[in-house]
Ligand SMILES: Cc1cc2nc3c(=O)[nH]c(=O)nc-3n(C[C@H](O)[C@H](O)[C@H](O)COP(=O)(O)O)c2cc1C
């Protein structure tokens with residue numbers, strides 16, 4: 136089989152374009168160290184990344200990103216769920232050329248990795264959303280912009296340039312404002328809409344509560360609202376003046392719009408469908424019945440996610456629910472996964488259990504904290520290189536090869552000090 140493949144596709148020693156890019160990153164690290172005494176800006180060890188970020192961040196920012204809801208039982212469950220699955224590698228297969236590309240909603244993407252929507256990035260580094268969107272574009276990772284951001288929809292689009300980008304909606308109470316946000320996202324080249332359902336109010340988060348820390352009340356992370364023409368007009372009518380004049384009042388007004396504790400209902404999705412042309416993806420789905428409701432209401436995709444254990448503590452590990460959900464709806468809409476992805480092998484496991492793509496959250500933000508946009512880029516490139524290399528070592532040539540035959544469920548779990 137390999138000889139016929141070689142005949143069809145003469146193979147350079149460097150492999151495909153994709154492999155050159157991802158694999159070359161590992162070689163570059165060794166070469167920079169050997170030849171120039173230059174070492175990675177950010178640790179390549181997934182289990183040291185959080186600690187390194189901690190040493191760089193003010194405690195409030197560190198607690199915000201690293202913290203979870205309640206006693207962090209769901210954060211633990213997210214990692215333990217990965218440990219219950221192990222790879223079973225295959226040998227002597229033609230895997231020197233690997234292809235990480237995937238298709239989502241009719242578009243081709245370079246790998247199954249997307250940047251998760253993460254709010255208020257200014258509290259981690261001055262490079263913030265615009266910096267991260269810029270480097271994501273450089274490495275072909277789609278950037279998902281949060282509604283709770285410290286850069287505007289327009290600023291991020293500009294920084295992201297020709298890169299792929301999606302928009303994540305925290306769904307305002309006021310329909311006029313919702314429609315305005317959708318129009319701005321459409322006009323600025325965001326091609327898919329992610330509607331986050333699990334954070335219509337903030338959970339009980341002890342790490343933030345103990346320091347009484349919430350950035351939005353002081354105007355940080357409200358840039359989407361403050362730059363929105365409809366929000367501004369309504370604010371001026373109600374209070375007189377601009378959000379910049381009355382930061383406290385405007386912040387409370389904006390937080391009330393998006394995190395008021397008033398949830399929407401399934402039927403209201405009709406409004407989003409009416410005002411958005413592209414795919415609509417519901418984020419925060421954990422129950423197979425909700426996945427079926429997403430199908431019933433005409434959604435194009437779901438993100439199986441528990442928000443990285445930041446919302447309902449005591450909720451099941453996100454990966455645990457993935458197979459049931461894929462079984463229920465996998466042939467009817469696109470299933471994407473997040474919560475707990477730390478390594479290349481984690482990505483293979485999620486794909487093998489039926490996800491079509493995954494989102495990376497905290498690791499990229501730790502990279503941003505340690506080294507700004509270059510640090511975040513290094514973390515994402517590292518995860519991609521690890522994915523590429525792990526696929527090769529497991530005998531997997533392409534994303535379709537990341538299937539159930541490559542993994543086994545095991546009885547032992549492993550302790551929480553290691554990531555696999
Ligand atoms: C600091 C921080 C802020 C986040 N902000 C948002 C957000 O604005 N919108 C959203 O949908 N999810 C948000 N998330 C959740 C992520 O999109 C993703 O679901 C989560 O980080 C996955 O867990 P993991 O990072 O532990 O893998 C945030 C996560 C973190 C850590």
Ligand SMILES: O=C(O)C(=O)c1ccccc1
Pocket residue numbers: 253254255283334351356442445
């Ligand atoms: O902190 C989060 O998890 C989150 O989703 C969020 C909520 C409000 C503002 C910014 C981010």
